[in-house]
Amino acid sequence: MKKLLLILLAFAASYSVNAQIETPQPSPKAKFEQKVGLTDVTIEYSRPGVKGRKIFGDLESFGTIWRTGANENTKITFSDDVMVAGQTLKAGSYALFTKLISATEWEFMFYTDTSNWGTPQNWDDSKVAASAKVAVEAIPFVVETLTIDINNISNNGANLELIWDSSYAVLPFTVPTEKTVLAGINKIMNGPGEADYYAAAAYYLSEGKDMKKATEWIDKAVDMTKDKPRFWYLRRQALIHAANGDKAGAIKAAKQSLTYAKEAGNDGYVKMNTASLKEWGAM
Template sequence: MKKLLLLTLAIAFTFSVNAQIETPQSSPASKLEQRVGLTDVTLEYSRPGVKGRAIFGDLVPYDKLWRAGANKNTMVTFSDDVTIDGQTLKAGSYAIFVKPMKGSWEVFFYTDTNNWGNPQNWDDAKVAVKTTVKTYEVPFNVETYTIDVNQISNSGAALEFIWEKTYAAVPFTVPTDTKVTSSIDRVMNGPSANDYYAAAVYYLEEGKDINKAKEWIDKSMSLTETPRFWQLRKKSLIYAAAGDKKGAIEAAKKSLAAAKEAGNDDYVKMNTDSLKEWGAM
């Protein structure tokens, strides 16, 4: 009877420890992912409500730093370098802080994203970009704080902030033209030395058309000013697989010499072993 009582108490205690009551957050978390041109923009923030309160100039005081949301830092991530107010903001993640003023906001992109609220010790060196934008009064009440990516074009967009009756936007541009032009040039100029090399090695390792692999490795070598020892090693193996022992030996000797110069003992041994196998040593 005593053992049964103890077991019952243990089960009840375990249940009480593990049981959790889940309730809605007063400022629910939100995550927005948006592609602008060829750049990915991700916003993560919490969304407080007005709830009958006066917001800017009251709940959120003027001329004081605000975390641009609730709970953990509001955070934006750009997959490419972007331009804000003529300043380059490097690809990466940033906390957004705002200093609201009458008629305008100062907006800060801060490199330290691991704060709950404002940083305990603000560091100007961590401000990657600072800009000032105008605010506008909207003719209706926006109950839930919202940040969005709007005004989207191939070359840019705007981070838009709207809450209660206040609207502000931070325009930014993205390097779409540079990326597209680079892609066009790359494709129109044909495969690179690395493309030919990768294709040749794949064909060798997968046992596909070895003569095509030989053609591609030759093309890669012709486009490479100074082939490295590991590239020459692959060339020797492709030639050997294609039945061109003379070409394999020539490539292996070049790889051996380059490996010795680079001090790479592994490739020295591999080339030496192959040259012995092919009767060249």
Template structure:
């Protein structure tokens, strides 16, 4: 009997496992990724369908907070700071909550994205930006709720919400021009202190042209407003390897004083050891 009971249990478990059915979601999840200028923009939202229903003013009431889609929050992510309809918005991820009106919609970018539907308690401190946008009527019905990124330029695009015969276009701009100009200015100005420092240390540690390393470390130190003790330490090592013991000792003493002031015992010891090795008095 016991064996029979076990066999029946195994058979029931097997049938139960096979009975699991996967069906399509009524509001399937959509993910949209788009590069706008130099900014990565990502949309994640669920797409309910009309199914013969009257949408705005009925299924979605006017003048009430709407999740702007279905299921989990509809969210947008910007990899850089942007401006949405003239309102500044920091880089990050935001839930999109709207209050649809017959002619004007209020759009809120909300920092809490972990809601099923609208938040149980609306927190104004979590609203990163609020804008009001005109809604327009379109000729062709859009069966499935849609959020799209359209009308791309180097400096911006439109975040468009479409459903039924309603369209809401939210323009946003990205800092492409500012980013490119800053990059051009930096490149045309030549290497910075960190570039010279990193190159010099690499040459030191990889046994390359030590005189070139000495030239670069000198430039790095001269460009630094207050050279750090660890930068001076590397300069002293490069000087020593280049055969300039006198210069190495002078720089090591500076690094020792700076490391003592910073309370860094490791660098204090390393500098003292090197000074002793180089015959400092």
């Protein structure tokens, strides 16, 4: 009984040491996602409040680089390449920093290093993937909590907006919707590509489906790449022809695959083709 009591006391002491009181954060974290055309845009940031202070020109001095939020870097992620002020911003994640030039002009900077807590101690201009100067408007009321949003959304672009205290700034950006859609339309209208035929044939072979149809598809894939033969396509062609009862066609494809596999130095395909040719009495 005494031993049990000691165990319970030890557990209670451990719990009291490890227990933590959870309280609201002064600058709560926020995350939102927005689809612009076909591009996914995600913004993650902490949202400080005005709390009776003068923000720009006082708490955040003009001529300095502001973290554009609080705590960890404000991070913006694009699923596709986008255009910002005539500059290409590659798909990926960026820390958003703001150079507070004056009360009427800022510069948004997309920084490739997103791991900082606040502004980097050693700023590196080479890590600025894109930047854009934006006009800052004074608004006739106070927005208590920092708000970063995406508005004025169209198929081909949107506005990145920042509003806090009595200041409002907006940066337009464009997304490659038209390019993506036209590429998809052209692909469909022009018919399947060699990779589509190869994938379909490989699936039919693996699932034991219609080998006649699989043969048709793999032959098209191989024919479409005859100027640059691919030993793995030819290997699949050999297996499909064999499964379709065409031994001569299988041997022909396997021999070609073997030749190109040797040229590429791929020992795995050399072994597989050699084994098949021996099995089919061709070696």
